[in-house]
Amino acid sequence: MSTNEEADGVRDLMLRSLDRIVEEKAENAAQRADGKPGFPADLWSALEEAGMTALGEENEGDLGLGNAAALIERAAYQTLPVPLAETILARRLLAKAGIDIPDGALSVAPPSANRDGKAAGVPWASSVAGVVVASGPDMLALVDAREASSPGFNMAGEPRETIDLGRARVIASAKVVDAPGVAEAEGALIRAVQMSGAMSRVLEHGLTWANDRIQFGRPIARFQAIQHLMAELAAEAAAGSASALMAVEAVAERSDRLAIAIAKARTGEAAGRVCAIAHEVFGAMGFTQEHTLHYATRRLWSWRNEFGSEVHWQAEIGRAIAAGGADNLWATLTAHG
Amino acid sequence: MPEFRFEPVVMPPAATSLRAEVRAFLDEEKAKGTFVPTVGAMVAADPAFSARLGARGYLGMTWPKQYGGHERSALERYVVVEELLAAGSPVMAHWIADRQSGPQILKHGAERVKKMILPEIAAGRCFFAIGMSEPDTGSDLASVKTRAVPVEGGFRVTGRKVWTSYAHMAHYVIALVRTGGRPEDRHVGLTQLIVDMKSPGIEVRPIINVYGSHEFNEVTFDDVFVPEDMSVGGIGNGWAMVTSELAFERSGPDRFMSTYPLLVEAFREIGESPNASEAAELGRLVAHLATLRRMSGSIAGMLNEGKSPVTEAALVKDLGTTFEQSIPEITRRLLPLEPRGGGNGQVYDGLQQLAQMQAPCYSIRGGTREILRGMIARGLGLR
Numbered sequence: 001m002s003t004n005e006e007a008d009g010v011r012d013l014m015l016r017s018l019d020r021i022v023e024e025k026a027e028n029a030a031q032r033a034d035g036k037p038g039f040p041a042d043l044w045s046a047l048e049e050a051g052m053t054a055l056g057e058e059n060e061g062d063l064g065l066g067n068a069a070a071l072i073e074r075a076a077y078q079t080l081p082v083p084l085a086e087t088i089l090a091r092r093l094l095a096k097a098g099i100d101i102p103d104g105a106l107s108v109a110p111p112s113a114n115r116d117g118k119a120a121g122v123p124w125a126s127s128v129a130g131v132v133v134a135s136g137p138d139m140l141a142l143v144d145a146r147e148a149s150s151p152g153f154n155m156a157g158e159p160r161e162t163i164d165l166g167r168a169r170v171i172a173s174a175k176v177v178d179a180p181g182v183a184e185a186e187g188a189l190i191r192a193v194q195m196s197g198a199m200s201r202v203l204e205h206g207l208t209w210a211n212d213r214i215q216f217g218r219p220i221a222r223f224q225a226i227q228h229l230m231a232e233l234a235a236e237a238a239a240g241s242a243s244a245l246m247a248v249e250a251v252a253e254r255s256d257r258l259a260i261a262i263a264k265a266r267t268g269e270a271a272g273r274v275c276a277i278a279h280e281v282f283g284a285m286g287f288t289q290e291h292t293l294h295y296a297t298r299r300l301w302s303w304r305n306e307f308g309s310e311v312h313w314q315a316e317i318g319r320a321i322a323a324g325g326a327d328n329l330w331a332t333l334t335a336h337g
Numbered sequence: 338m339p340e341f342r343f344e345p346v347v348m349p350p351a352a353t354s355l356r357a358e359v360r361a362f363l364d365e366e367k368a369k370g371t372f373v374p375t376v377g378a379m380v381a382a383d384p385a386f387s388a389r390l391g392a393r394g395y396l397g398m399t400w401p402k403q404y405g406g407h408e409r410s411a412l413e414r415y416v417v418v419e420e421l422l423a424a425g426s427p428v429m430a431h432w433i434a435d436r437q438s439g440p441q442i443l444k445h446g447a448e449r450v451k452k453m454i455l456p457e458i459a460a461g462r463c464f465f466a467i468g469m470s471e472p473d474t475g476s477d478l479a480s481v482k483t484r485a486v487p488v489e490g491g492f493r494v495t496g497r498k499v500w501t502s503y504a505h506m507a508h509y510v511i512a513l514v515r516t517g518g519r520p521e522d523r524h525v526g527l528t529q530l531i532v533d534m535k536s537p538g539i540e541v542r543p544i545i546n547v548y549g550s551h552e553f554n555e556v557t558f559d560d561v562f563v564p565e566d567m568s569v570g571g572i573g574n575g576w577a578m579v580t581s582e583l584a585f586e587r588s589g590p591d592r593f594m595s596t597y598p599l600l601v602e603a604f605r606e607i608g609e610s611p612n613a614s615e616a617a618e619l620g621r622l623v624a625h626l627a628t629l630r631r632m633s634g635s636i637a638g639m640l641n642e643g644k645s646p647v648t649e650a651a652l653v654k655d656l657g658t659t660f661e662q663s664i665p666e667i668t669r670r671l672l673p674l675e676p677r678g679g680g681n682g683q684v685y686d687g688l689q690q691l692a693q694m695q696a697p698c699y700s701i702r703g704g705t706r707e708i709l710r711g712m713i714a715r716g717l718g719l720r
Binding site: 231316 | 340342344348352600601611613619625626628631709711718
């Protein structure tokens, strides 16, 4: 067996084991839909026991990021209401900073929502052992915010809380050059990977629905209008997923902010179209709390905004290319193959 | 569920030096003024330029040496194609021959025909046109009426083909003809024949396109003799030949690079310090382009491994043509609309106008967007 085959085998096992945990621990649809009932401790410990929450430490040129990304993508496909992606993200950042990584669930504060002594939009702040915060232009801190957080949720009902930084306990801090920029980019990469997973869920859901739903005496999949919408949905989802995969590979090899910018911009744009088409195809049926479509679509609407919207990253790409000069665009695009 | 994964393509080590070599050649050509970069990808034709590419070994790259090829990998060819398109160079004379007619003849042609034609294509001296559409046959390709009647030693072809790009420059046309059955028989009884454009009975009449350029032709066949061994893939196999050919031609960079030279000029016009909306609009296009390159390269890798990613190719063409059509529409939101008639910006103005007029053809040629979405839907199990 080659190294690649071995790696693929390990990854498949891991993903199958995640699916099994979902079946056993998260079959309750309400729990899967929404974090509002609180932190699902039993689901988290199942993930912890399976070793899935301890990924992300190896941050240079390794299988680590690829495996972590595959797991994050699958967890997003399963719309799991746990800070798995955030924990892996935090571990990567702490490893970069050389800060000891605590056990348990972790999170990261999005740097752009960090002002006036408050960090807003922080995933699961009150439920995790530590939150990574860019505490200065070149400083990264790990804080315990369990007693310093006020509640809040994103559009998908995932906890997005506000930390009063003056009240949070600093566990450790270390110098990281351009800490806010690094945290923002790493967070954007994770959200892009999650969007790839959630879009593949929406596509799957939509295909099943189109083939099952009968109107005018036949499955709506037989109508050309539906076929063309679903073809466009599939194309957008595929483009988003290709850009996310490309960024994961790039970042595993080198520091590549442009690849991350491209991935967040492309997945964010794709997510908007994918959700719009899916809801169109599902009609009124998909527009209820009771239906499961919104588990993925509301996450996509939220994630495309978090750690920089597509417009934010598009503008960064545009500025970078413009600064390099029109005639260097092609060299930049082809620099890595 | 059908999952479309666009895995990374591992480029052969030679690809990097090849890319630099092609780029240097193109810079040299531009400096000499042998071509001015233009939009359209498969529009500008210059037989002398094609011959220079042939002399440098950039045509028939993957074919066996015994047929004039260079036995390089499909991925090396991909790099060359991409560089030629990025430079907006005049590739159309040899394009069809190198991209699809040559590979088809290599795979399905008679030995005599391979020896006669392939080395000439690889040298950049022999050009092809495709005779598929007819006055009453567009997307519904199986309805062709052009007939080939068996005679001693071959066939006699009678009928009419339209939209035959560069037939006026081509040495051969590969025509989809009916060798059996009637148009109602659809896919049955179709054959692809290689017709020598010098044959008596062929008439080529220009069809001037919407922006005044002569690319299309109407080709009339009046009892044209075609030798028996000039079929591709044998008698009655035309439909299989055509569909496999289309799958190969759909995922290449020519399906998303058509207006790339306009994007470069837009960056030049806007300069090194774009405002927020300019930066976002242009950055969005770059994100799309980088993603399309990834998807297209990934398909090149699949084809290189002998896979047949038909649905993936249709996906890339659908996304790709939408992207190349959007470049003139988006850049005109950012830059002056009235031509300035002098000084800076003339190059941009010219490309912008041409791109706007050309854009409708991108999602028609090689299979319309609607046909492609139908194919994707089939791949998704919806029909």
